[in-house]
Amino acid sequence: MISLSALSVLVWLAVGVSVFSVVFLIALLIRDFKRGVLW
């Protein structure tokens, strides 16, 4: 059985990575735009 703490850590970790993803993608877009290599 998955413990309460393991479950909460797993979910919070997943949420954290998703938040990071948003920031990361926007940063990547800005970088590509500045370099003129969007597409």
Place this chain on the structure above:
Amino acid sequence: MQTRVCTVSWLVFLLTVSSSCIAEIRLSSDSDISPEGYFVLSWQSDAGRPLTLEQSQTETFNDIKTYILPAEGSITLTGFVDGNYFFRISSDVEISNTVEVLVSHHALSRAFSFFFLGLLLFFILLTAIFIGHSRVGLQND
């Protein structure tokens, strides 16, 4: 005489009306044996009364768990461990047929066989890609 006729007519009337009103609740399950611990129960009920689902591990419904059912005619139950489960629906006036579902999870040995087969295939895949990728990298240099 007239009261008797009236009574009889009233009784006849009641009988005819109530026989068409005797709602039957019919309960059924999508599987008799569930190897995954989830299954769908469906019911048909003519009367628009609030219905309760009763769940028990004994046929005599000694120890019951109840769910108050919504209007839709089906419910998905899940997460059951191995065992026999009996279900019936009751409204305030009647009880449906009893449905039995046997939850019998796949043997863990079978589960792990598939797991290790999958792990093996995954490992072969990783190796193939790794070897292939490094080989073509070498060829280009």
Place this chain on the structure above:
Amino acid sequence: MINAVVSPGVALFILLVFGMLWITAGYYLGRKNKTLDDHMLAGRNVGLAFASATAMATWVTSNTTMTAPQLTYQLGVWGMMGYSLGAVGLLLFAPLAGRIKKILPHGFTSGDFIRERYGVLAWRVFLIISLFYAFGWLISLGMAGGILVNALSGLSYHLGMSVILLVCTSYTLLGGLRAVIATDFVQTLIILMGVIIIAVLVINNIGFETLHTSVQESNPMLLSLLFPAAIMFLFNNLLFGVGEIFHSNVWWSRAFAFRKNIGTKAFYISGLLWLPIPIVAGFIALSAPSLGLMVPSADMVGPMVAGKILGTSGAVIVFIVIFSALASSLDSLLAATSDLITQDIYRGHINKSASDERCYRFGKYIIVALGLATWLLCLPRLTTLASLLYFTGAFVASAIWPIVFGLYFRWATGPGAVAAMLGGTVSGLFAYFNIGFYVAALVSCAVSLLLMVSISLLQKAEFKFENIAVDKGVT
């Protein structure tokens, strides 16, 4: 079912506002498209940001947002984590994307590779698998759109489904792959932010302790780490995902479209970004017992939880997230399937000397035809059609080895590939019907491997990769 918390009017308004946004983007981006390369492959020069986002967004389908909670509800924590293993397909495709771009610099489709590598018979078998999968996915997306819109808002299935298909077909037609990719970027952000908000609100409203306790009491198997069916599901799902991505032109067209040296990085990034989404979207299903939710069918548990906890605003968020997930996959699928039909059926079989300009025009007709065909097939709302997608596990997993061995090893042969695809598919379907959906891809993959290796090695061939010469079309 769900108390339609979003009114039909609001639902239609959201669909139309976002729809107009995507279509306008499609129109402006499409004005720059002059050649077949522009339209089909966004000029073959897409940069890292767009590349990563489109790979991620396309793989987040309504399946991710709906099926993740469904699988969590049916198979518990391993169901949820097993669904995350779908990211492995993206991660493993990363090196393949680089290889594909290298050996087929002028290639258009996955079909181009199979034909050049294995010959005509293998090509045709592969096309059947590809088109079956494409239609299965298109129909499941089209129907999901209508069903969800109806469940969340009461807006009629037919109206919702039609609006979604019309919007996606329109901007794909107008803007080609550039429009697909640009809208994918925005849709990715919407999806990510949406699932984060819903997850955090569920955690705040219920809390892990309550959630854990009530599941332990009423649905104990869902927390079990020794849940047999879920354990069987783990690698099956991984291999299903790998099969889907490795064979499908949706991903091959991206490999061709991304700038050189970008493809590999983009797929690694998208795989990692995708990994947590099924967990974020799926775990909310575990709150169903503590909410006392009576779930009629497992695939509705996600929207039901969101609607129950979050009320109108939650339902609106769910609505926008699912619409974005649907659109980001539908547009890719319409574009890539049209490419496949144009290049491999039209130019490959019907009009072998068709020029690029001709294919450019023909491809546009095919997009419309695909949109129309999907709409017609979704009209009767046959649920058995929606479950077509589950069968495809047996089909697509059989194509993994032909593709991997074909890209890297000289000993892989056409007959081996044909046997692998046919044998894998048949055995996978057998397993599907006799054991369960959660082993079909795995069985197909195993049988396919045996056939591919044994028959190829018996032939003792040595393929010369220099022979692959897809210049502009079929040679």
